[in-house]
Amino acid sequence: MRKKLIEVALPLDAINRESAREKSIRHGHPSTLHLWWSRKPLATCRAVLFASLVDDPANDLPEEEAKAERERLFGILEELVRWENSNDERVLERARAEIRKSTGGNPPPVLDPFCGGGSIPLEAQRLGLEAHGSDLNPVAVMITKALIEIPPKFSNEPPVNPKSRENAGLSTWRGAQGLAEDVRYYGAWMREEAEKRIGHLYPKGPNGETVIAWLWARTVRCPNPACGAEMPLASKFWLSKKKGKKAWVEPVVEGRRVRFEVKKGDGVPREGTVNRKGATCVVCQSAVPFAHIRSEGKAGRMGQQLMAIVAEGHQGREYLPASEEHVRAAEKAEPEWRPDHELPHNPRDFKTPNYGMRTFADLFTPRQLVALTTFSDLVGEARGRVISDATEAGLPEDRATAYADAVATYLGMAVSRFSDICNSLCMWENTKTQVRHLFTRQAVPMLWDFAEANIFAEAAGDYKVTLNTMLKVLDRASTAANGEVYQRDATSSIDGVERPLISTDPPYYDNIGYADLSDFFYVWLRRSLGKVYPELFGTMLAPKAPELVATPYRFGGSKQKVREFFERGLGEAFRRIREKAHPDYPVTVYYAFKQSESERVEDGDGSGVMAVASTGWETMLEGLMAAGFQITGTWPMRTELSNRPVASGTNALASSVVMVCRPRPENAPVASRREFQNALRRELPGALEVMMSENIAPVDLAQATIGPGMAIYSRYSKVIEADGSPMRVRAALQIINRILDEYLSEAEGEVDPHTRFAITWFEQHGMESGPYGDAETIATARGVSVRGVQDAGILEARAGRVRLLRREELSSEWDPSTDHRLTDWEIVQYLILALQTKGEQGAAQLLVRIGERGEGARDLAYRLYGICDRKKWAEEALAYNGLVTSWSEITRLAAENPSGVEAQGSLDV
Numbered sequence: 001m002r003k004k005l006i007e008v009a010l011p012l013d014a015i016n017r018e019s020a021r022e023k024s025i026r027h028g029h030p031s032t033l034h035l036w037w038s039r040k041p042l043a044t045c046r047a048v049l050f051a052s053l054v055d056d057p058a059n060d061l062p063e064e065e066a067k068a069e070r071e072r073l074f075g076i077l078e079e080l081v082r083w084e085n086s087n088d089e090r091v092l093e094r095a096r097a098e099i100r101k102s103t104g105g106n107p108p109p110v111l112d113p114f115c116g117g118g119s120i121p122l123e124a125q126r127l128g129l130e131a132h133g134s135d136l137n138p139v140a141v142m143i144t145k146a147l148i149e150i151p152p153k154f155s156n157e158p159p160v161n162p163k164s165r166e167n168a169g170l171s172t173w174r175g176a177q178g179l180a181e182d183v184r185y186y187g188a189w190m191r192e193e194a195e196k197r198i199g200h201l202y203p204k205g206p207n208g209e210t211v212i213a214w215l216w217a218r219t220v221r222c223p224n225p226a227c228g229a230e231m232p233l234a235s236k237f238w239l240s241k242k243k244g245k246k247a248w249v250e251p252v253v254e255g256r257r258v259r260f261e262v263k264k265g266d267g268v269p270r271e272g273t274v275n276r277k278g279a280t281c282v283v284c285q286s287a288v289p290f291a292h293i294r295s296e297g298k299a300g301r302m303g304q305q306l307m308a309i310v311a312e313g314h315q316g317r318e319y320l321p322a323s324e325e326h327v328r329a330a331e332k333a334e335p336e337w338r339p340d341h342e343l344p345h346n347p348r349d350f351k352t353p354n355y356g357m358r359t360f361a362d363l364f365t366p367r368q369l370v371a372l373t374t375f376s377d378l379v380g381e382a383r384g385r386v387i388s389d390a391t392e393a394g395l396p397e398d399r400a401t402a403y404a405d406a407v408a409t410y411l412g413m414a415v416s417r418f419s420d421i422c423n424s425l426c427m428w429e430n431t432k433t434q435v436r437h438l439f440t441r442q443a444v445p446m447l448w449d450f451a452e453a454n455i456f457a458e459a460a461g462d463y464k465v466t467l468n469t470m471l472k473v474l475d476r477a478s479t480a481a482n483g484e485v486y487q488r489d490a491t492s493s494i495d496g497v498e499r500p501l502i503s504t505d506p507p508y509y510d511n512i513g514y515a516d517l518s519d520f521f522y523v524w525l526r527r528s529l530g531k532v533y534p535e536l537f538g539t540m541l542a543p544k545a546p547e548l549v550a551t552p553y554r555f556g557g558s559k560q561k562v563r564e565f566f567e568r569g570l571g572e573a574f575r576r577i578r579e580k581a582h583p584d585y586p587v588t589v590y591y592a593f594k595q596s597e598s599e600r601v602e603d604g605d606g607s608g609v610m611a612v613a614s615t616g617w618e619t620m621l622e623g624l625m626a627a628g629f630q631i632t633g634t635w636p637m638r639t640e641l642s643n644r645p646v647a648s649g650t651n652a653l654a655s656s657v658v659m660v661c662r663p664r665p666e667n668a669p670v671a672s673r674r675e676f677q678n679a680l681r682r683e684l685p686g687a688l689e690v691m692m693s694e695n696i697a698p699v700d701l702a703q704a705t706i707g708p709g710m711a712i713y714s715r716y717s718k719v720i721e722a723d724g725s726p727m728r729v730r731a732a733l734q735i736i737n738r739i740l741d742e743y744l745s746e747a748e749g750e751v752d753p754h755t756r757f758a759i760t761w762f763e764q765h766g767m768e769s770g771p772y773g774d775a776e777t778i779a780t781a782r783g784v785s786v787r788g789v790q791d792a793g794i795l796e797a798r799a800g801r802v803r804l805l806r807r808e809e810l811s812s813e814w815d816p817s818t819d820h821r822l823t824d825w826e827i828v829q830y831l832i833l834a835l836q837t838k839g840e841q842g843a844a845q846l847l848v849r850i851g852e853r854g855e856g857a858r859d860l861a862y863r864l865y866g867i868c869d870r871k872k873w874a875e876e877a878l879a880y881n882g883l884v885t886s887w888s889e890i891t892r893l894a895a896e897n898p899s900g901v902e903a904q905g906s907l908d909v
Helices: 012-022 042-053 063-080 089-102 119-126 138-153 162-166 177-201 290-298 324-331 366-392 397-418 463-475 514-529 559-580 615-626 673-693 698-714 729-750 753-765 772-782 786-791 824-871 874-885 887-896
Strands: 110-112 131-135 210-221 230-233 238-240 247-254 257-264 278-280 303-313 316-321 427-429 434-436 449-453 483-487 501-504 587-591 599-602 608-611 629-637 656-663 670-672 718-720 795-798 801-804
Touching: 012 042, 012 063, 012 629, 042 063, 042 089, 042 119, 042 501, 042 629, 042 656, 063 089, 110 119, 119 131, 119 138, 119 483, 119 501, 131 138, 138 397, 138 483, 138 514, 162 177, 177 324, 177 366, 177 397, 177 463, 210 290, 210 324, 210 434, 230 257, 230 303, 238 316, 257 303, 257 316, 278 290, 303 324, 324 366, 366 397, 366 514, 397 463, 397 514, 434 449, 501 559, 559 615, 587 615, 615 629, 615 698, 615 729, 629 698, 656 698, 670 673, 673 698, 673 718, 673 729, 673 824, 698 729, 698 824, 698 874, 729 824, 753 772, 753 786, 753 801, 753 824, 772 786, 772 795, 772 801, 786 795, 824 874, 824 887, 874 887
Parallel strands: 110 131, 110 501, 131 483, 427 449, 501 587, 670 718
Antiparallel strands: 210 230, 210 303, 210 449, 238 247, 247 257, 303 316, 427 434, 587 656, 599 608, 629 656, 795 801
């Protein structure tokens, strides 16, 4: 078996840098075609596929020559993963040539049986590979179809609309540009036609201003019998926080009524009327519990009141008082159709049913329902116009119909995407002064004050703006190879694709309820495109029962039944993957899981360790092992958003672990528990050094360690416990994590004695004070004195109490070149302080002054993060995590300015 590059080495830092950077790219990025949750970065997918197909040079060359050849391949990869090179044929052809060379000119098709947002098949297609994707969810299928299946079918063809035909011969249409031009033309027609039909529902401001948005507050009746006012529910009253343009609304009480005035200037609005504890009536100041708001909502007695109008003025946004004319315009709207399907009973992800908003229709105002149904119906009318124009342009009838279906697909998807910002759960962003879409996370939260966008304002919330964003993707669409997408579950999707290379991103247990969430879009796609794709949209809502997600409410709340369902389904999928995958290429599986899923468990010898022993990880790994796979490589890839908070209960992962899998040999050996532990102690430190040298975020280290640890576990046919029973994955995870803790603890031996004292004190007391006697005991064990630690400038001892100095208390005059008692503890704390106050450039300048002693700062930050994680000190953990994740950039900047000239003098923080 020839080893592939992904099983030996990767330029991980370059891949991760580009993957993280990609999260901030919007224009033309496929993620802007349509929302999908937990979409993997294109750079990561491209790199994984390339390295899964290309041979490692050590198959044919001596090590020294292989190393040089590997560096050449790394150069290709580093160019390949850059966003700017996504459509650069010179770069892509170099990569394709390497793939052809390693595959004998006959590369396999690529299949992702959990295709979701389509990143993996899209990148396969970009690399010139036949691409296949499947998913049970119709919305996911629709997205992937629009990305990989439709563009190649109409590649290099001119548009058929009358305007473009008038200028025929003046333009050259490459790739999907002709198709994009038609979507643009017929989308503009839809928008014009919609304005003719429903434009009267969207009045102008008093002086003819174009309204950007109407800002509403929900209302309920005050429960105080002496009051009974319709009390507005608003979390905030700010309209704009922009410097020089501050504005807010002020509630004014008139008897038992409340009206709103717009205020401008340097003042500050009053607090909102709703917080986490409940609400306050602005009329009588009574505290109102959420129980009352819920009961009023469920009884259908929740209303809404217009607070202000945002309009486009000559010098930017203008904020106008509420107007009866505008209220009446909104009340005129009478939708002919409503998506009255019940929202799922999924209290984790759907909060609105608690307040009486039980159906999908309840998530929209009547005016928004009129807008969305109007645009949905116009998709069918536009399709008819395309058929007529395509026939007139000379296309055969069946080709004209197929082309019209393609144009309608993007028009319908634009309506679906449009619904994300055309609903009553959209927030007004008072810093950017624009409407913010609903799905900023994978949930439907309750919102008290909301912004209703003007769909004809040519701003965020206008169908035209939504469509133009999508068209930037279609203009750049890859047509390098054919693609095909199926609506199937993962176990049957393998059939029909001959010996594929399989790369996939399976569901993360219960992290995301894809089917429940996607119904928000499904109802509009079904209305727009149900006749174009009758099989895909044949059901009222997306299929739920077979969906491979561990959703407790579907199993009567039984965690055991949920686990059995997920484990059985994923295990069967992996078994089929092993059976059908091409034997010459490894299977790659992406997996990420919440840091908060870590738990303290008792190991076999009675010791407690923090183990990533979550049910999600365990069932996924059990499925891989039971299917007969072994893990031959693991890579922590920066595939998740890196700006999430490091705190209990949040998905703080910045990385996925990409596991490279091969069928386990039939003659794989059996190992005892002791042999497994010894192998871990021998081999895991090397893997950890590699990961830490690549600056993997501390928050991800425990998850990433699972990969190399399970690679050792999975190479045995089984590991036998002391009582003769086979070791389960959970027990293996516990041992892996214990050895990770040992490794990080042993690293303490490489720091100075004063820092060892500080680490021990920090672990016991954090940054709080403790008895002087405790400090003396620790100092003696570390071979130092309390006075010595104090003189080193990191400790305060006073009145029989001792504490570590906080970062903000450290001396601003500190100069590492003259500090005769320089400690590793100081170095880490001052670097974090510089990073927080002066950014990466400031931290880099300080690192230059610190010199060689700075090299150990990153490793110490890992150790200190681990302590914070166990103690659940979220804010302090974030500081150490930030230093490590910025380390690559800090060291790069330091290397560019080795003199550190700008940083001379005191540390002015």
